[in-house]
Amino acid sequence: MEKVLTKMVGIENSRNIDVYLKSGGYQALPKALKMTPDQLVGMMKDAGVRGRGGAGFPTGMKWSFLPKDNPNPRYLLCNADESEPGTCKDRVLMEEDPHQVIEGLAISSFAIQAHTCYIYIRGEYVNGAQVLNKAIQEAYDKGYLGKNILGSGFDLDITVHRGAGAYICGEETGLIESLEGKRGWPRIKPPFPAVYGVFGSPTIVNNVETLVTPVHIINRGIQWWKDNEPKLYCMSGHLNRPGVFEAKIGINLKDLIYGDDYSQGIAKGRKLKAVIPGGSSVPVLKADECDVAMDFDALAKAGSALGSAGCMVMDETTCMVNALWNLIKFYAHESCGQCTPCREGGHWMEMVLGRIETGRGRMEDLDLMLETANNIAGRTICPLGDALAWPIAGMPDKNKGGDLSGNSFVTKFRDEFEYHITNKKCKVTIPHEWN
Amino acid sequence: MPLIKIDDQELEIAKGETIFNAAKRIGIEIPYYCYHPGLKIVASCRMCLVDMVGAPKPVPACSTTVMDMPEARKVDGKYDAVISTTNERVLTARKAVLEFILLNHPIDCPICDKAGECKLQDYSYEHGNHDSRFIETKRIPEKKDLGPSIFLYTSRCIMCSRCVRFTQEITGTEELKVRNRGWHSEIDVAPGHPLDNKMMGNVVDLCPVGCLIDKHERFEGRVWNFVHTESVCPGCSKGCNTVLDTMKHQKLNLEELVDTVYRVRPRENMEVNQWWICDDGRYLLEGNKDRKRLHFPQIRVNGSMAEVSWKASLEAAAEKIKAGGKVVFVGSPYASNEENYLLGKLAKAVGAGVDVSKPLMGEMHTFKTEMNKYPFTIESEKAPNFRGAKDVLGLSSSNEEASLSAQTVVMLGNDHLNLQKKPSTLIAIASFENAVSKLADVVLPAAIFTETSGTFTNKDGRVQKFNKAVQSPGEAKAVWQILVDLAQALGQDFYYESVGAITKEMTEQISVYKTVDVSALFAETSWVDENIIA
């Protein structure tokens, strides 16, 4: 399949603007500048682009929420905080092909009529920030940024802002607070950022991958996009060939795991046990549930989510208690601490799981976890609370009055949890090399 | 206006009004921690979750508003929202939040000063689980000294962030911060920047639990022993509304129970002080602790002061007033309207002149921040009733210097005076021993504002009532009673049943006070009988 998003990856000097130009770069921007902003927003709607940051919110619709009558300047914030465990796709885009990102940002800024754009990049991406800054300078020098871009009369400045190592600053309102120089405490919504965002102005926050999509829709057309929508998948875990792969959205998860073009199967000839398909916050799929299309709707139907497409593959030697403990540790550690359920519940669950893993579990802990997950999910300011609860107890289920379905680690692998509690050790034999 | 139903009551809700406030309006209290009417809404504690028909998840009442719904989306064909504050879902959510908060709470109520008025205790009794499902180890961070008057009992914090928002939004001093993240979050100050501003005492009242503790009050009393009396701060001409919390306690070496004001708290008055008071006012009584009160009447005998009976002192005073020469009765900006009024009335009856002493002046301080709708100003006139004293004495200003040179001066209060030259005869109605009282010829020991009732008129002309909270020490008496007795000694027939009777007469006699509705003053809080402690 033709690579679109990752076309430049592997090309020598791919970050250089001349190389980007030579391979057809910066051709969408002039076309976009000849369109009207409304046409661009309409284009995103027609193409049906959904956000790549996690929630899968329709991008064109988000852009159209900007109030028409607000006199304040508008801002575009490019969410490059990429901290969801298992997710590493934005990094490839920024580090290998920064000009694609800049072109996407310029088009998107024009579409929403923002003259200032910030790239909020996770602090650990030192290299990414340097690459972006260098590329931004090149783009200014060639007139793709700055005043009167390509003679269109449109001005745009892009600033790279480095985070300081907090997952919560990837949540859009946490990001906004952090960008304003405050503690990264997510805000209550409404008001949504489109109405009251950074510095109190209308603001659009989108993921890096989301913001490069208009480049390709303009270059190749809406119909092409609908037929071939490219998506990046981050394959990690016990695989022969982990990495970031581009594929048509909706590719079967099995193909991603076993396909020759992709991860080429489970490492060391072992058996597949489970997959977390969309970044660590989404419910886990068992091996026999992995025959599923990797798109928003199919995964939702399967009781999980595409999320950030951070696909974590676990083989038969994985202890599921330990795996869940590890995930929950992350969320407990990253809770900003504002909301009672997330702050207290997260750490509690971490402690309970630690107890089970280290042989001090009680049978009642399993129901306690399921119940507590329900007491956290949906009762917090930002979705980190959900991200913490879903791996434990699955997605909200309409048939259960909105309570969590129960379909994730604790239920799907209950035998392993029970074994741990009864026998005070892992059910699986953990091979030497993982220890 | 959207029509909603909360539990079984139907009501209209204004645009922008929260479910919390609407419920409150109809008498339904939804439990809450982080919400405070004077602070930005953060909706983080999740105590106020309620169930809304159609909403996938319980919603926080403190931040949720209701819009007009299109016909098709109305519930039961007419409601824009139907809310339950008591159904199973709500109760489970509340229980869960309390369980979460208590995971890490030391539950050291027996030694916590907040016990008895703690929202965590109250809600736990009402909504909580009685057995903890938490078998892990609690995190017990150390207590911190935040500054000159406040301790942080770190482990008791429930992270409602009210105190942080207070220093951000109300004082703008921003001393308090949250440090760390998640389960490790703690309130703290930056090194070298203690919590130190003129309104910091308010964070203690604000804290829903016993995390922020006032050093002045720590371990001094238990709140269920307190008696609450509505009062007005005499600290400046702003006239903040306060509550005096008093408690009987046994003095060392004394059998009798003495009641003392243990704590001063703000009382909400949106037009004056909103929810706050300044620390000058809050700790005003602290300053009296090491001062000597005048317990008994005194007269000067052969150059030195001797304690005598009330009868003897009043007779001595009357004799001096009648002795001839120019007599001036000097009222006080620190005394109530009633006291000044009575003083003026007596002066007139005996043909003496009247005046009022000047209030102390100090710094004016305004706390202004972008977010604060009601910037709080501590006034420069450091007396509660200069305006009222002038009104009831019929004066437009103080003529203090001239008055003090009269032959005989009857002086109400004197703490604020810097007496250069003693009048030949000085009759002092005073509460504390000081340079002036030492110069006096007759000292009549008087109650201070916590020991009597009356009204003050603040700088804006607002007449506000304060009430008697504690008994006077020794034989000290309320000023109005002293004046009635003095009038009698001077052959005048003054008789009042209570302060209220003076207030009534005053509003009839003083033209600018005719508009003061005495019954409204009375209705606001029942007038405290002088002889019974409120």
Ligand SMILES: Cc1cc2nc3c(=O)[nH]c(=O)nc-3n(C[C@H](O)[C@H](O)[C@H](O)COP(=O)(O)O)c2cc1C
């Ligand atoms: C705790 C948390 C962390 C998040 N981190 C990121 C992130 O690192 N990158 C990202 O693009 N979106 C992240 N999101 C999602 C953003 O809040 C937001 O939905 C997204 O940036 C919107 O972009 P999109 O519409 O392009 O997906 C996070 C959300 C939560 C709740």
Ligand code: SF4
């Ligand atoms: S859900 Fe967790 S991370 Fe999100 S605002 Fe609440 S406490 Fe912070």
Ligand code: SF4
């Ligand atoms: S110290 Fe008190 S007011 Fe401040 S956050 Fe903690 S509980 Fe709330």
Ligand code: SF4
């Ligand atoms: S502002 Fe004035 S009236 Fe209010 S508390 Fe302070 S001193 Fe008392």
Ligand code: FES
């Ligand atoms: S009072 Fe509503 S969330 Fe705290």
